Amino acid sequence: MKIITHICRLIVGVLFILSGFVKLVDPMGFSFKLEEYFSEPVLNIPFFEPYSLPIAIVVVIFEFLVGVMLLVGFKRKFTLWSLLVMIVFFTGLTLYSAVTGKVTDCGCFGDAVKLTPWETFWKDVTLLVLILVLFAGAKYIKPLWSKKFAFRFSVVTLICCVVLCNYVLSHLPIIDFRPYKVGTVIREGMEMPESITEFLWKFNVNGEEKVIKTMGQYPDVDGEYISVETNILVDGGIPPIHDFTMEDENGEDHVEEMLDEPKLIVMVSYNLYSASDEGLKAIKEATDKAIKAGYKVIAMTSALPETANEYKENYGFNFEFYISDPTMLKTMIRSNPGLIKIESGVIKQKLHYNDASDLEL
Template sequence: MKYLVHISRLLVGVLFIISGLIKLNDPLGFSYKLQEYFSTEVLNMPFLEPYALAISVFVVVFEVVLGVFLLIGYKPKFTAWSLLLMIVFFTFLTFYSAYFDKVKDCGCFGDALKLTPWESFTKDIILLFFVLILFIGVKHIKPLFSKLPTTVFALLSFILCLWFGYHVLMHLPSKDFRAYKIGDNILENMKIPDDAPKAIQEFTWTFNVNGEEKEFVTNGSYPQVEGDYVGVKTKLIKEGYEPPILDFSIENENGDVTEEILQTENLIMIVSYNLDTAEKEGLAKIKAFSDEAIKKGYTVIGMTSSGDEAKQRIKNEYKLNFDFYLCDEKALKTVVRSNPGALEIDAGTVKQKKHWNDFEELILEELPNAKPNLDFDLKAELDEIYKLDQGVREIYFAQTKEDKDAIAESLNLPIQEEALGYMKIWNEVDSINLVKVEKIIKEHGYPGKSKVGEPTNETVWYVIQHSPKIAEYLPMIKEAAANGDLGKNLVAMMEDRYLMQTGKEQIYGTQGTTLGRDANNPINIIWPIKNSKDVNKLRVEVGFNETVESYGKRLYGDDFVFKNYTLKEVKLLDKDNTWIQGLLKDIN
């Protein structure tokens, strides 16, 4: 018995220390697992969820300390009783999760070693056997040292465990075992190899055959049975390959943009799984850190599971100059054990990862596209102008009154009873925006890419394009493009609009109109082009990536057929349009 106790003492002590240290390395991760156990779907003890972190720290520290106590022989009876109670508790949890299929991974070894519920239960049964040997043969557990050194050693182990737990909570786990660790490529960890083993499932189909229900088992194919289908049950026979990352996605109002974002080079991803529960001190540090990153040429995005209201509130409250994207909360908790936290990602590969306490330790190089003179206050002002400029147009094109009202409400514009009221607001917004933009131009000149970044550098262009002052500001727009502060394609669009508004042929084919709006058969056209033969070549030269024919279909639908009308033809086709007739009064 004595030797069996010694073997059990060594085995249980080492295993408890290793298991405890792995969890102590990531107490937040273990607390998330406890929250899963405490949830209404599992143990139905939601009142314990707010205390999950405290319970997590207590359990893992106690687990390590018990292992140390057992090895050095400190307070054998207390240690044996504690080990027995703890292993009984763990055995119950693993049996419950395995039998009822509630929790897929017990978290016994954190993210370092994934065990199925039944594997975890088997492990705990074996441990329980050895702990019972220790409990029965407790008299054979003798201290390795005299009383004072043993007591000091026990106390030191407790203090060191507390310090280590506090350290990783205030920073990040010392060893990252997750699929988002530094050096891993997130995109690669999401892929399933072509030759990966597939899951094997058994399908039990139930049919009513001649008034009697019969079952037919297949591997997935629909059985050829003369009868009425009743139902089907599936059973997993053998699990297939699962990639390290299963539930990570990046979404915005346009849908899933995961691949597009992760392929971005020099990306700073600021993660807050829940903005409402994020550390206020951490949120306050984001502003300076993210602004520095943007100035140095990095693309900065936020990631959260919070709703639009929380995103906008936090963005306004902390004056943040980046947008938040949507992601699953559980996935974000796995990405970084900090709320908020930050990662540097380059084409999907994690380069750096930091807790909010360590944001200043992130090394940010000055990239070739750095914008050291970025004016964030001016950028914020222009972003609001752009939001209104585009918003009033979204209201106009919205199909239902409910949609129009919803957009107006999101822009803090008054709800209108009639569509005509929104047209009035459109004109008012354009007039107010023009006044603001002219003031900005007077103070700053054209606020281009180097001063406000992209796409904010286009805001002034939009406002002028939608104003009656194109002729006045077109030279400035051309100069901004020549300096690299604005795209040449935008200059082309403004030049074409100016030519159309002065009754002349356009150059690049960017402007269209509808003739005979009040007639039964209105005609959608591209405004007459001066040199239609070479127009697509000219379009390429200024940065357009589609032909005038394709552009016309995008404007007016797939049935649109491009024809280059003359100014005279346009005048004749819409004799009742005073605007057209006024523009082309000199055309005969």
Template sequence: MKIITNICRVLVGVLFIISGLIKLNDPVGFSFKLQEYFNAEVLNLEFLIPYALAFAVFVVIFEVVLGIMLLVGYKKKFTLWSLLLMIVFFTFLTFYSAYFNKVTDCGCFGDALKLTPWESFTKDVVLLVLILVIFFNQKYVKRVFSKFAAGLTVYSGLALCGLLAYYVLMHLPIIDFRAYKIGTNIRKGMEVPPGAPKSVYEIVFIYKVNGAEKEFTDKELDKIPADAEYVDRKDKLVKEGYVPPIHDFTLELDGANYTEELLNEPKLVMFISYDLEKASDKGLGKLEAFAREAQLKGYKVIGATASPADIIAQKKKQHGLSFNYYFCDATTLKTIERANPSIVILEKGTIKQKAHWNDIEHVELK
């Protein structure tokens, strides 16, 4: 049992550190996932949405530090109780998401590894079993260093995590696991390979029966009562087919689609702001000077946002912005880049550079 307990200890500790570091590489992305959970349709904790980034940073740093504490045997009771309570909560959360199909990706490993809801739940159940083994056999969990050395290791890890969090928030993720990483051709990313499996849908009819709405599939039409009142019909996804890595990228201006035209541009600068109201005013204030420099070097300069026209007009006037903002889906823009605003350089649809507004001075224009 001592050997089994320590094997479980190593597995849990390493997994918590890896999972935490992957999310710590991109805490803004993890905060977007937390916002999904806080949404009214999931946990109905919308008052927490403004604090999602703070929660994200705290959770991922705590996850890494707990992994280190478990491995070195520091503050054993606090570590084991924290691990147990955390995994019980996340097991409930992933089960809730999977059973009610609320959040399709838990974000456990950021964009590095996508898990389905049921895969996330299974992973948490396995972790729960491993942690229970350690918890009930904690007499076998011993410090591997002296108390001072173990404490120094833990607090050094905490400090390094804090520095990493600060760096990626002020710049960009160190490793980009997203579909829009540098070198990606957006047009190719949207292609569907020949023979790729297609999604399968089932037609569902909704009728009001005895005052209550009831669903009938297209194979159950003979079961619909004669006095039932038709309400609606919908297509229900039975099996999802192939989804290309990039599938929601469009750029529209005044109702017209300019996606193809812009992806053919040999030199294109895009300023990304999924929400201009939440964009850094300091960052927006840097864009016009950069835009003029880029235009002098032959670049077409545009903005991309999901904000409405009145907000666009307000921000353009406030910061003296002369370029047009094209409409793009907010989720797509969040996926392209985390900073708000951020700078993306494309050449005929291929992403050549990406930068946080803090690093706009380091963007190279040909």
């Protein structure tokens, strides 16, 4: 039982640390996922939406911290009960997502690992079983080296989590798991993944039904064709970048045109109304320099043309605004507003508005 307890302790602790870390480096992304859960179509508790970010920060730090506390053996009872409460809550939530299909990705591993709702549910059920084993073998969970070490290590972990969280919110995620990370060739990300399909051709050959398998080509058969069935052996799914649009006020898409630009700077704001005033001013200064340096500058936002024109006038932006999907814009960059430098369709630099002056021209 002692060995089983320590194995479960290691598995649970590491999984909580990994799950917490991938969200800790991008708490804004997790807050967007919470907004989705809080929305009317899902849990119908929209009054929580304005508090999505602080809730996300508390959850990811606590998730990471209890994983560490379990491994170092600090506050055994508090840690075990915290783990149990969290996993029971998440199991219920993921079961709801799986049954209703209202949320297709729980976000438990951020953008690093995508799991279906049912995969997430069974992962949580497995963790629940392991945590119950830990309760059964609780007497074997003791502090590493000493209680003083376990306490100090836990405190240092908490401080590091707070510092890291503050840094990524003031700049950008230190690790980018999204399809718009620096170095991405946007056109390649838009290509449809290849699927492998098997064709089952039915023919009447000399009075007998015969089935011939091919990978798409029409078989060379001396007989009468009856029908064909298809089986998808490998589903390529959807491309990583499947919603990249850039429409003007007339509804014309300018994606191809912009991806051909050798020197393009894009201001991204998923919501102009909630965009930082200081951030917009900082980006105005940076984009003025970019225009003087020969760059083409545009903006991508979800705002309607009349709203965009209002902000253009108020801040003196002398470049075109294009309409894009807000979810895509949130995925592109976690700063509102933010800057992205693109050269011939390749993402070269991404900047939080706090770092707008670092734009490389």
